[in-house]
Amino acid sequence: MAEEITQKEVAALITLEKPDTFRAHFLCFLFKNKKLHGSSKEREVRLWQHNSWTASLYAVFIFKFDRKNHLIDIKTKLNIFGKTFFMGVFSILFVFFSWKLFSLYKNERFWLYTSIVGVFMILYVLFCKAVYEGEKRIQRKVFFEKLDLEIIEES
Secondary structure: OOOOOEHHHHHOOOOEEOOOOHHHHHHHHHOOOOOEEEEEEOOEEEEEEOOHHHOOOOEEEEEEEOOOOEEEEEEEEEOHHHHHHHHHHHHHHHHHHHHHHHHOOOOOOHHHHHHHHHHHHHHHHHHHHHHHHHHHHHHHHHHHHHHOOOOOOOO
């Protein structure tokens, strides 16, 4: 990085100013708004962008700045609507399958059914994680290209 990235440069990427709230992410998901959303506070800029194929599983990028407004850290997190949606679907599936499994408790194949349900629940978690990580990688590349930053992969 030859020159320092400033908060003003990162904030300039925002095309639609929105707070990082459940409501903002829900509306982004509901109306399929693909603009670059974000918010800028003192020493912090948050950016996110909805993508059609990832539904609610997209990252919020949190850019941190020092007192001179130079970039010092970039973190990511799953948006609050995505977390709620993921946990809601997981909970519904868990309750539904648990109820079905309890009704089969006396069945001699109970452990087989339990194992199958367990595998499907694990696959659901892994699929969602893969979608989130893939979209995070794509968005990071786009943001870094716009800011002329190099991507240094961590081991």
